[in-house]
Amino acid sequence: xxxxxxxxxxxxxxxxxxxxxxxxxxxxxxxxxxxxxxxxxxxxxxxxxxxxxxxxxxxxxxxxxxxxxxxxxxxxxxxxxxxxxxxxxxxxxxxxxxxxxxxxxxxxxxxxxxxxxxxxxxxxxxxxxxxxxxxxxxxxxxxxxxxxxxxxxxxxxxxxxxxxxxxxxxxxxxxxxxxxxxxxxxxxxxxxxxxxxxxxxxxxxxxxxxxxxxxxxxxxxxxxxxxxxxxxxxxxxxxxxxxxxxxxxxxxxxxxxxxxxxxxxxxxxxxxxxxxxxxxxxxxxxxxxxxxxxxxxxxxxxxxxxxxxxxxxxxxxxxxxxxxxxxxxxxxxxxxxxxxxxxxxxxxxxxxxxxxxxxxxxxxxxxxxxxxxxxxxxxxxxxxxxxx
Amino acid sequence: xxxxxxxxxxxxxxxxxxxxxxxxxxxxxxxxxxxxxxxxxxxxxxxxxxxxxxxxxxxxxxxxxxxxxxxxxxxxxxxxxxxxxxxxxxxxxxxxxxxxxxxxxxxxxxxxxxxxxxxxxxxxxxxxxxxxxxxxxxxxxxxxxxxxxxxxxxxxxxxxxxxxxxxxxxxxxxxxxxxxxxxxxxxxxxxxxxxxxxxxxxxxxxxxxxxxxxxxxxxxxxxxxxxxxxxxxxxxxxxxxxxxxxxxxxxxxxxxxxxxxxxxxxxxxxxxxxxxxxxxxxxxxxxxxxxxxxxxxxxxxxxxxxxxxxxxxxxxxxxxxxxxxxxxxxxxxxxxxxxxxxxxxxxxxxxxxxxxxxxxxxxxxxxxxxxxxxxxxxxxxxxxxxxxxxxxxxxxxxxxxxxxxxxxxxxxxxxxxxxxxxxxxxxxxxxxxxxxxxxxxxxxxxxxxxxxxxxxxxxxxxxxxxxxxxxxxxxxxxxxxxxxxxxxxxxxxxxxxxxxxxxxxxxxxxxxxxxxxxxxxxxxxxxxxxxxx
Numbered sequence: 015x016x017x018x019x020x021x022x023x024x025x026x027x028x029x030x031x032x033x034x035x036x037x038x039x040x041x042x043x044x045x046x047x048x049x050x051x052x053x054x055x056x057x058x059x060x061x062x063x064x065x066x067x068x069x070x071x072x073x074x075x076x077x078x079x080x081x082x083x084x085x086x087x088x089x090x091x092x093x094x095x096x097x098x099x100x101x102x103x104x105x106x107x108x109x110x111x112x113x114x115x116x117x118x119x120x121x122x123x124x125x126x127x128x129x130x131x132x133x134x135x136x137x138x139x140x141x142x143x144x145x146x147x148x149x150x151x152x153x154x155x156x157x158x159x160x161x162x163x164x165x166x167x168x169x170x171x172x173x174x175x176x177x178x179x180x181x182x183x184x185x186x187x188x189x190x191x192x193x194x195x196x197x198x199x200x201x202x203x204x205x206x207x208x209x210x211x212x213x214x215x216x217x218x219x220x221x222x223x224x225x226x227x228x229x230x231x232x233x234x235x236x237x238x239x240x241x242x243x244x245x246x247x248x249x250x251x252x253x254x255x256x257x258x259x260x261x262x263x264x265x266x267x268x269x270x271x272x273x274x275x276x277x278x279x280x281x282x283x284x285x286x287x288x289x290x291x292x293x294x295x296x297x298x299x300x301x302x303x304x305x306x307x308x309x310x311x312x313x314x315x316x317x318x319x320x321x322x323x324x325x326x327x328x329x330x331x332x333x334x335x336x337x338x339x340x341x342x343x344x345x346x347x348x349x350x351x352x353x354x355x356x357x358x359x360x361x362x363x364x365x366x367x368x369x370x371x372x373x374x375x376x377x378x379x380x381x382x383x384x385x386x387x388x389x390x391x392x393x394x395x396x397x398x399x400x401x402x
Numbered sequence: 403x404x405x406x407x408x409x410x411x412x413x414x415x416x417x418x419x420x421x422x423x424x425x426x427x428x429x430x431x432x433x434x435x436x437x438x439x440x441x442x443x444x445x446x447x448x449x450x451x452x453x454x455x456x457x458x459x460x461x462x463x464x465x466x467x468x469x470x471x472x473x474x475x476x477x478x479x480x481x482x483x484x485x486x487x488x489x490x491x492x493x494x495x496x497x498x499x500x501x502x503x504x505x506x507x508x509x510x511x512x513x514x515x516x517x518x519x520x521x522x523x524x525x526x527x528x529x530x531x532x533x534x535x536x537x538x539x540x541x542x543x544x545x546x547x548x549x550x551x552x553x554x555x556x557x558x559x560x561x562x563x564x565x566x567x568x569x570x571x572x573x574x575x576x577x578x579x580x581x582x583x584x585x586x587x588x589x590x591x592x593x594x595x596x597x598x599x600x601x602x603x604x605x606x607x608x609x610x611x612x613x614x615x616x617x618x619x620x621x622x623x624x625x626x627x628x629x630x631x632x633x634x635x636x637x638x639x640x641x642x643x644x645x646x647x648x649x650x651x652x653x654x655x656x657x658x659x660x661x662x663x664x665x666x667x668x669x670x671x672x673x674x675x676x677x678x679x680x681x682x683x684x685x686x687x688x689x690x691x692x693x694x695x696x697x698x699x700x701x702x703x704x705x706x707x708x709x710x711x712x713x714x715x716x717x718x719x720x721x722x723x724x725x726x727x728x729x730x731x732x733x734x735x736x737x738x739x740x741x742x743x744x745x746x747x748x749x750x751x752x753x754x755x756x757x758x759x760x761x762x763x764x765x766x767x768x769x770x771x772x773x774x775x776x777x778x779x780x781x782x783x784x785x786x787x788x789x790x791x792x793x794x795x796x797x798x799x800x801x802x803x804x805x806x807x808x809x810x811x812x813x814x815x816x817x818x819x820x821x822x823x824x825x826x827x828x829x830x831x832x833x834x835x836x837x838x839x840x841x842x843x844x845x846x847x848x849x850x851x852x853x854x855x856x857x858x859x860x861x862x863x864x865x866x867x868x869x870x871x872x873x874x875x876x877x878x879x880x881x882x883x884x885x886x887x888x889x890x891x892x893x894x895x896x897x898x899x900x901x902x903x904x905x906x907x908x909x910x911x912x913x914x915x916x917x918x919x920x921x922x923x924x925x926x927x928x929x930x931x932x933x934x935x
Contacts, residue, residue, distance in 0.1 A: 040774075040776035041775040042776070091776075121720045122698035122721070122748045156817075207813075209814075210813060210814055210816075211815060212815055
């Protein structure tokens with residue numbers, strides 16, 4: 015099959031598996047800047063990536079090639095008769111997290127609270143995180159962000175201006191009344207553009223990530239921690255996010271006896287191409303042979319190195335699968351992930367003109383980590399259907 | 403729509419009688435001087451001298467007045483006068499304006515023969531009045547009767563004086579001819595005769611002066627002269643002027659404007675304002691009422707404080723204004739005014755209260771935050787408000803302004819170095835402000851001239867409030883027109899009117915009889931004189 019068709023099929027597969035973060039907030043409350051900060055995508059990329067999925071919501075897949083996470087952006091909020099039912103139905107049967115986004119100084123949040131309320135009434139265990147944005151609107155004129163971040167432990171920080179503290183507290187009271195199992199958690203953030211003069215531009219990112227990771231179900235958590243914006247090493251994280259996306263799709267391919275075109279080898283081939291692209295490089299026969307050689311030096315592989323690239327790629331997972339001792343699904347997931355990480359390491363080293371001496375170690379470590387992830391994920395069959 | 407209940411009139415006769423006796427006691431001694439004086443003159447044989455002296459004085463005054471008048475308005479400069487005649491009244495409502503346009507069209511087509519006899523002129527007047535009445539009360543089956551008795555009396559005055567000034571300006575000998583007065587007098591003769599008997603002394607006193615018995619003879623004669631002139635164009639112009647004057651009076655009559663005199667207007671204060679004013683410790687006449695409305699947290703109260711130049715309204719990050727609260731506003735160039743702070747809109751639940759209060763205001767200051775793009779609620783509320791005003795053709799649409807607050811929160815966030823020049827927006831902040839203004843204006847349906855960016859929040863001193871003041875003062879004439887009509891409708895609905903009305907009821911019944919007799923086909927079973935509600 016053609017590359018384009020493969021890419022689309024891979025993305026489709028990954029999309030059905032990717033967990034969903036449901037953003038509920040008024041227009042310009044800061045939803046896009048949260049997506050931007052967490053994924054490190056540019057506003058233009060986000061603008062181009064947002065696709066309508068229900069009458070009142072748009073969706074942003076990250077990464078687009080093999081999404082590990084999807085952001086559902088509710089647009090109809092604040093309009094006369096916004097009915098969250100349709101968006102709620104869209105989120106149903108997926109791993110999910112409700113992220114309410116409110117401007118800190120905008121006390122009028124009736125519509126947002128109502129939507130969250132409705133969601134939690136129906137699905138009592140959906141985790142809810144409330145991001146309180148645009149903190150700078152409550153600062154004294156000309157004042158910058160308060161450092162160190164004073165909102166970490168509740169609102170006790172004495173540095174917080176009284177007006178802002180009361181506004182935040184008021185919103186926390188508003189959301190405190192929603193039904194459901196776990197109470198919502200809060201994060202005060204202020205994500206701005208680098209040119210806005212407020213340093214750092216991702217003020218409160220750690221607090222938000224921590225709140226999200228703490229609240230999220232396992233599947234979402236893995237995706238969240240791999241997001242480029244979730245910590246340092248943005249570039250490496252971006253690659254990892256892609257790798258994770260393909261790996262999840264690969265795991266699911268084995269878990270489900272789907273007679274689809276997207277087999278584990280196809281996924282892995284697509285992943286390797288994508289990883290190279292992210293590093294600004296391309297596979298050629300030599301580099302591929304070198305990579306495979308460095309990876310395992312197994313007999314099978316060495317024999318295979320004489321094959322064409324496409325065939326070779328198909329053989330790599332066999333190597334991974336034979337090593338794996340767990341279930342086929344977890345093995346496919348872990349092997350794909352480990353190969354991806356190894357390839358990423360190899361390409362990084364090659365770009366820098368160094369030898370990929372520790373490729374085997376990287377592979378092994380990634381494999382162990384991936385099995386851990388697979389165990390935590392408690393691998394379950396993804397819901398059929400639900401394709402947007 | 404019914405006659406005032408009769409049982410209520412039970413205690414009234416005693417009061418009315420008391421009043422009449424009191425007036426009689428005051429009048430009789432003075433009035434008695436006339437016959438006694440005459441008797442004295444006659445007894446001493448001085449009547450001729452008195453008459454001669456009176457004539458001389460009248461002639462002298464007449465000559466002087468004539469000369470002054472001619473100098474002020476040369477005889478053949480009638481055209482501009484007529485243009486002015488054709489202009490309506492600024493205080494009229496859109497519906498009244500429509501009626502005026504109808505009549506102007508009718509006036510230009512009226513045939514001069516229609517004024518060739520007294521009866522013809524009368525039927526012409528009736529036709530005009532009906533035209534106006536039907537326009538202003540399209541919903542009534544008997545529009546002709548939608549006025550109150552004192553209005554009927556006042557309209558005589560109005561039509562007469564309007565017509566007279568036209569005749570004086572336009573025609574030779576015009577200063578002594580008052581056709582309209584005559585026609586109307588003739589028509590309302592019965593009412594006046596009875597009124598003179600004291601049914602409504604207060605109203606009638608105004609009518610007696612211009613209609614003293616002595617001039618009646620002269621008018622009768624002059625009317626004949628005008629008719630005899632027989633010249634087509636003169637009578638044509640006279641006829642259309644007649645129609646216009648009758649219409650002008652009729653519009654005021656059927657529009658209910660006549661029920662209130664200027665003096666009453668300026669003294670009247672609506673109930674809502676009375677309460678508010680008491681709160682503001684004021685005894686002024688009806689002030690301009692300016693409503694400040696918008697979403698919760700848009701900065702209404704901060705803006706109220708900046709405009710009132712005092713910290714009066716409570717300001718908080720949380721919704722802080724639970725109900726409509728009035729603040730007294732004083733500023734150079736602004737008449738007495740009340741600024742009415744409103745609870746923030748938070749969903750369509752507040753629309754009803756907003757519209758109820760908007761019905762009592764003369765200007766609306768809509769407040770929207772520049773930093774909050776969620777304006778769907780504003781849009782809906784404004785649409786509801788505009789729809790409400792559009793559904794009230796008898797009221798003037800209060801002028802609206804949009805104050806765009808929180809401009810300091812626009813990019814770049816940390817910068818606040820006013821002033822910002824918006825005419826050549828070279829700085830990033832100015833550009834951001836302009837962009838926000840354009841977006842808000844387009845979304846909320848305001849013109850570019852109806853939007854003012856301000857900052858009235860936070861620790862920094864208010865910014866651009868002067869520009870907002872300038873816009874407000876620009877709109878004061880418009881607002882005052884809205885206020886006039888609002889006050890009128892308020893007086894119309896005021897309970898005090900019903901007592902006044904019941905006093906006039908007796909007189910009204912008699913007038914009705916006279917009226918019905920004059921009317922060729924009286925509407926069946928129509929109640930004669932009904933107060934409008």
